[in-house]
Amino acid sequence: SSRTFWFRDAIVYQIWPASFRDSNDDGMGDIQGIIQSLDYIKSLGVNTIWLSPMYDSPQIDMGYDISDYESVYPPYGTVADMDELIKQCHSRGIKLILDLVVNHTSDQHAWFKDSRSAKDSSKRDWYIWRPAKYDADGTRRPPNNWRSNFNQPAWTWDETTQEYYLHLFCPEQPDLNWTNDDCRNAIYKSAMEFWLKKGVNGFRVDTVNMYSKPMDFPDAPIVDEGAETQPAGMLYCNGPMMHTYLKEMGAILERYDAMTVGELPNTPKTADVVRYVSAAENELSEVFQFDLVDLGRDPVDLLKLVKFGLPDMKRIVNKWQRFTEGNDAWTTVFIENHDQSRSISRFASDKPEHITDSGKLLALMNMALTGTVYVYQGEEIGMTNVPSTWGAEEYLDVNSINYFAAVKKRTNGDKAALEQAVQNVNKTGRDNARTPVQWSSAPNGGFSKTPTTKPWMRTNDNYTTINVAAQQDDPESVLNFYRKAIGVRKQRNSLLGRGEFRLVEEEDEKMFKFIKIAEGGEKAFVVLNFTAEEQTYEVPEEVGNVEAVLDTRADGKKGTLKPYEGRLYVSV
Template sequence: MGSITWDRNTGWAGEPYWKEATFYQVYPASFKDSNGDGWGDLPGLISEIDYLEELGVDVIWVSPIFESPQKDMGYDVSDYQKIYEPYGSLENVDTLLREAHRRGMKVILDLVVNHTSQEHEWFRESRSSKTNPKRDWYIWKPARYIDGVRHPPTNWRSYFAGPTWTWDEHTQEYYLHLYAPDQPDLNWENEDCRRAIYDNTMRFWLDRGVDGFRIDTVNKYSKRQDFIDAPVTDANSPHQSAPEMWCNGPRIHEFIREMNDEVLGPYRAVSVGELSNTPNPEQVIPYVSAAARELDMVFEFSVIRLGTGNILGPKYIYQPFPLSRLKTLTEKWQSFVEGTDAWTTAFIENHDNARAVSRFGDTSTPEMWVRSAKTIALWQVTLTGTLFIYQGQEIGMTNMPSSWGIEEYKDVESSGFYAEAVASGDEERVRKTLHGLSLLARDHSRIPFQWDDSPNAGFTAAGATPWMRVHDDYRSLNVARQRGDPASILSFYKSALRLRKQHRELFVFGTFKLVDPEDESIFAYVKRDARGGSGKKAVVVLNMSGEEGRLGPDVTAAMDGDEPRLLVSTRGKEGDAKIKGGKPVMSAWEGRVYVNYE
């Protein structure tokens, strides 16, 4: 299959290009600063586009760059048609598109349309009076009075702690915000509001040449309209977890189908939705079924959220998990589209989660860090679906040092959960929250990208002050150090991404079957050609532990057929062990892929 030419526009075997493309998420504030103000920008991204091409990236996903007061790092948009000045200008976006397209790469932007900033012109009008034409573009409700005391309309808890309702003194009503009070929710029930979203936030950018969107909070547009209290599940809080009130609501598929029919479809724009709180495959399939004409693919978070507590209240109270749990969840979300016209995604890092090698790997020593980062890479590149990589994943960037204090955590969510723990007066809760943040906080993925060993890691000028502190280990962990090293994590990612396309019928499009689900050290699975034409299969074997391990009988049995050939090992030639005549030893944190024919 390696002789087949893959085209970024037409894909392979009649499939759309985005199925086998490698997407790379850029968090622009932290990627590359070109002017020394300590804030990453579009010219900085453009200056490193050759690095992305060299890595093997096909599509660049740029996190929010629109005008914003930055209460939630750009996920609070105040003007969808302007660029936040520290990032650059509209002309910089045009240059990025031109340079990417010239290299055969595509660019997608982050579409944030569940809510706006409270500084957006639409909300300014909406809150100006109850009779304003845009009043109903947001969700306003009167107060409840109990014994003469004013209370919010419902008892719902927001994602960033506290209530989902904020009182507006001017119009004497509450407005809804699932996130921060600075992020009022748009009312998708209002048709004029939806039309404005399509024109103002989507067609504007597609007409400019953008190739599609990652769509934020895509399943929260349709809220239940009865606005009732959620059941009390936390007796110690007046605010209760209530995602059932706003996730996958009664009109959600109608809204997304309309979005596709009116905008995404006619522009042939690729779409990937953020689908939270949707843990059942039968709920996910309607979003990504080709016949349903809604979204091309979605992010489902069961695997990447392992270790977190309940998504709202105790989210940052760390919950240890066994490898067997990781394995069964991977199998669930790898196989759920088999026999359907739906599609899936593969990813283990993004801007909302901590670093994969710190969470799922082993950073106890430099050797284990390299080994485990490569093993995680091999796991990801052999999974079915569209592959997404987050900036720094390809060099094994790690969580912030455990020695850093809470003052280094800049994220609104981290601040909210920590403040809530402190306010409780429970010292044990504060301790557990700090521990959980050190493992899971969104901040870990947002520290500056580590380009080289110069001051500020080459992210910004030597004398500048980065908006977030640079990792203490940047001198030993950076692109320049790995770029010329054939044994580096970066070099392994480059070769693994090429391997993924060379054997796309197995790794991109293949079926997935887990082997030995209960083994707590060895993660093994079989990938087969879903079309059945080649008779080829791959057996992926990952030792995800710090101890040597032998392959069990179920794993060796999975290799039945012609003598298996070692396709790749994270240990290079050291991993070239033979299967015949015994059970090979897997080194600590080693991954291998064997290929044979049935």
């Protein structure tokens, strides 16, 4: 085997192509825009890029509905542009991983068009078709009561062939039938090997634990009384064949020394997660576990934010920092991606006077935690949620749109209820992460080649003050703090990137404190003030003699922290 574990020390930068950089003035980001920005990305100190879906797609779910794995969405560019991107990344010592979206395809993929054309199509069994159920009065019902991830029934009726097909996301994203050998082999060949042969270094694997379903499709228990459908994640995640499929994939990936990082929702038990990422199992390299970014989400109304305290956050970090102790598994560190609202708004403070400090505070936290660390585009300049004054029409994500529609339907168009729904989405909606990257104070944040070009989605109004150009040469900027913190992490990787984690004072509501211990005994102490007031602290005796090596503020004073200030000490 030629497998190495390079990914364990990777610092990954996630690019969401629609909103990264528009090089050709069509209002959409593109691959050439990424190529032109590689020196900027390199300047952060990251060594790996994860590119979200750039494949051809009708864009019902921003490219997570793929109609052809082997071609590129034309507004983003061509396969030749991708070849150039791969080359330009590698020549800078940057690895590139792509998104692997193979739980479902678009309904416009040739495989699905064939599958839905007739019951005796050779590809019928590549998707999941089931007959209707009928009530005593003849009312037609889907095979079970599952709710999709986007708040709709998980089954859609097909008139032509008179059966339902399963879709755990939009109706335009039919689920592939992984129990069919031909289907699985076609996925491996088209979605994986086509790109691995071109030199990509691995994949972020979308919804990885949903491939194997309980094929008898039992009803989900009723938790949302009176609703048409019920949340069913615990049923359709981690099905019986998952580990068999992932070992097949692992055998392919191994030949290319490629990494994978899989999304692992609905998997609360650490022992279950270890099975997916244990080195000996050769399944996934690492996974995204969502407890932290799901913190404060109402369990049924997922877009509603409920109150949480700093101790809740600490307990989650502690759990997923320590679950690899005594085994050969590996963990990840992230607080943002294209599915989450912005971390400053969510976990610290986006009041104008606290944005810079909050951005640096979260950067320090992440760079001091063990595991492969991920930074999402714009996080490195402290981008925030969109203004709460934006109306419903500014939100373009299918999940937000479905949510507004569901609230309207449930409340018969009640104005106050809709306004509340807009406020919920403002706090938790995916749109917050999807506004164009703010490159400068030029119109629309300088997103397009010609700034007056209208971007596909409105730029966050705060681009005039929060942007790359304004931060490039400012030593106190969030951007330069990221560069510094990434540098310190790389320099002290055995301690910060790989050390053991020990939580200090779990119940403290104001400060997050932790100790890191390297294999050689070297220690770090991190103290982070998550309040808008000054706090005092002492360095715990057990860490011994230390010096401060990183402070989020230039005017920091020993023993006290200004609002949202953080500090890192290391053994001397």
